[in-house]
Amino acid sequence: MVAKDFKRFMNHRAPANSRYKPTCYEHAANCYTHAFLIAPSIVGSALLHRMSDDRWEKITAWIYGMGLCTLFIVSTVFHIVTWKKSHLRTVEHCFHMCDRMVIYFFIAASYAPWLNLRELGPLASHMRWLIWLMAAGGTIYVFLYHENFQQWQVIAGDFESLWNFTNCGGAIDGKHVRIMPPSKSGSYYYNYKDFFSIILMAIVDTNYEFLFVEKIGRCQMAER
The missing domain is CATH 1.20.140 (Butyryl-CoA Dehydrogenase, subunit A; domain 3)
Incomplete structure (x- = not known):
């Protein structure tokens, strides 16, 4: 008792x-x-x-x-x-x-x-x-x-x-963020969705809190 x-x-x-x-x-x-x-x-x-x-x-x-x-x-x-x-x-x-x-x-x-x-x-x-x-x-x-x-x-x-995910250190996702391209940048920021953008990548934990955030300026590099 x-x-x-x-x-x-x-x-x-x-x-x-x-x-x-x-x-x-x-x-x-x-x-x-x-x-x-x-x-x-x-x-x-x-x-x-x-x-x-x-x-x-x-x-x-x-x-x-x-x-x-x-x-x-x-x-x-x-x-x-x-x-x-x-x-x-x-x-x-x-x-x-x-x-x-x-x-x-x-x-x-x-x-x-x-x-x-x-x-x-x-x-x-x-x-x-x-x-x-x-x-x-x-x-x-x-x-x-x-x-x-x-x-x-x-x-x-x-x-x-x-x-029920084993050996998982975070959930990762990315998004194309639409921008106005800098002058004389050409197609540097142009993506396959036919608009200018930068890529925002993020990793979150089980409580949806950010563990890591990274901005990728050149879309061509991120898509390879």
Whole structure:
């Protein structure tokens, strides 16, 4: 009986290559738990900065405090957008990337007190800047590789679950857009439909949102 009562708080596991869709209870828990810690993190960061004795301690307190506050603020905004504005896929994806990025830099900031306020050997002292290079490297990896690959996996999973198309990365279509040709262009923009145009190509996902849009100016090239 108790197990059945708790089922409404969590959905079933998502199929392979598909995005898990949290329940309203999960969205609310994510938003409230992150938002609840914003004020304490700001107060704690201010106290750390105020209790610092020298300039180096103040800088370290500022680095750690900024990392902590930014983590909770960005995560709260991301979960609110995911919950209340999930139809804005571009905005949601942007904050999701920022949330991933902030986690990398918070990990680096959390090492700052240990590395900046202790006497380190000649080799260990290089960790003070190496952790920030690693955070930057992790961010670049997320932006260029991981998120893009994961996004295409989710899109392919949506096409399979909703439309029964396997290994589909998007629906593509094109259209001749009628134009007034530039002067002295001759038949450069003339198409087989007997009018001047450019070709607009687009790829959309399962929600009919644009993933890619391309304008092709020379119709002869597009028709080959």
